[in-house]
Amino acid sequence: MDGEPLRVGLLGGGTVGSQVARLILEHGDDLAARIGRPLELVGIVVRNLDRPRPGLPASLLTTDAEGLVTREGIDIAIELIGGIDPAQDLILKAMSHGASVVTANKALLAAKGDELFGAAQHAGVDLYYEAAVAGAIPIVRPLSESLVGDEIQVVMGIVNGTTNYILDKMTAEGMDYQTALVQAQDLGYAEADPTADVEGHDAAAKAALLASLAFHTRVRGDQVHREGITGVAPQDIRAARGLGCVVKLLAVAKLLDDGQISVRVHPAMVPNTHPLASVKGAYNAIFVEAAAAGRLMFLGPGAGGAPTASAVVGDLVTVARNRSRGVVGPVQPMYNDHEVAPMGLVTTRYFVRLRVQDEPGVLAGVAGVFARHHISVQDVQQTPAGGKAGDASAELYLLTHEAKEADLLECVADLQASPQVQAAVRFMRVEGM
Template identity: 75%
Template structure:
């Protein structure tokens, strides 16, 4: 079905903005203040015809009061919009508003990763049927251009692996814990004070935000539909300074990483969890609230995308980039490429995933214990690469009672590891919880 667009020469393309928070306000100002530049790049001027907000009483300096309404559905139902920018977030009413905009023939720009991860199939199918665009560069990694490279630039290649830091809040917290030996709670407060973390940081620190982004990246990379609830998700709330110290001792740092990887012709792994990254890997040096995404493809080889992953200005940059692209398409009377979903790859159970592991446990400090631990690991087909034994007493004085073992394994499956941990937990020679972190990039 051809896109229903008006061919009106130099008539402005009409834009509706849903949401005027930090990002929405930046986008509105860019449209109003840089109209001549946008018109030159698009070939048609843009006209912002309405901004839907929750609270009309809130002051928004620099933006015309006449643009605001608290009736987003009414704004869309006028049927005047060529492009609708959705920045209200969440699932509802964003889902219905986007579908309504598409039904009225408008193209859509959104930053809503949670919605696309949960209802992307419905939205993209509706857009394809209507012949309109849905662009969402700002949904993953802020200002970093990653959606378009996966959707367009690398579409002729076969991607094997996508791994990245896609949440600026958690990266800032872990970076502070690493570089300043700050504990988790204090680092979180710093992130909130700087505006990197919300008052309720659950979506970030529990990994849900990163999981939604991982689902979008996996869908594009492997041309298969991946929903957010299929992503194995762990956050950073259990990471303590002992984990950071132990990682440093083996030449690694702890990062919350999103991973999408092809396992075989039928399966992919999509997961988010704290991960040990060796210091020599490009992701290890990514600090502060920055994001970085590492892509490995058959022909292109290894590619790295780096930039600010949070904040109003970087996200607004990605939104306006999509706005210009969608507007160019509207001016030409065409729609850009849709998602190319033609595979039906299965998201593998976490138990089937193979990676390296770093284990820490406190054991009875007596002869033969190391052999006992090694035998349990070998029984579960887990091969040990290196072992480090230190006194459990932080003063360095061996008390004759216990010692800490740190073990780096070779590749092993998650199911074998979990069975091994269960046996270790039951062994009387083990005096603590067995803590483990997965290792990537070695």
């Protein structure tokens, strides 16, 4: 095999980083055959040198991240430490010293993508990030290369395995949110502090990356409307079942008729007939609608050391091939300037649940409120509220046709102010119906 080894520096020796290092070390001959040149792992940045890391040579371990990325002759830096700082500074320094970069850092890319991709282009190096969006699921290259000649209209997906596991347990086994969360933590699907997952921060960063790829417009994570799953109640799960739906935390990016784009993350009811409804446990899936290609579905493990490491090493091979040929991969074409639509302008269908006095005229009054706000109701169901003896109240479940979010919020506010409504009015968006 011709050529000097390509020198690789690895930032991060945690769950994913250690898997990446082992793949490089244990499958060196196979990787070299695919690349055309061997890879040489020259350093692994860790926080604690004393922590046991079976299979990783102690001679490669270091705590000097800056020293590694600025070391003479580094060809490729792999960033797996996460967060904004010091990851951003280390990536920029690696690029300024001529190294291409592979990263799985969705939070950084969603916040600082313009700067990082600009720096890569200026330095003439690659910046690849397949593992940042959906773990082992290949979606970055399909959107940026395979479908680049098509017009993508919708990208909608389950991009967080922790929340999908929790909602699946609530649906299949009737667990409440807290019980399902504890089980997810016990199994290692959820962190001790699950905020980034259950409040939708992780999914929002991924939604920003998906929207940027799909619509050729740089979208930041702070432009994504975000809601988590902490407020999803067993009643919502049961109501969804009655509608022939399941509840999922969705990342949704849509091209609107007026040229704006909607980018949002929130719980939604999804019909059982939709491909995303069947995604169970900690799996992820991304559903794409394109003008010519039609409907496409990408499914697979979305998290975990081995699946994420697979995507990282896939990028490593591609970047190494480019390096061997003296080229860089295609630059992301961000030639559009779509505005991100305010959430109030978004249109979708809604499920509305409210508790009312069970007496004549109440249903007509509720229907009148919806009509005043130009919201068409497709279906209404009424059930006893199940309160104490003598409690003359009922639960109303309403399914709307498509409506504007701002109109729906005004409608809910009017319903809440009615003396006939006895508890907080709840609603959930319905997607894919």
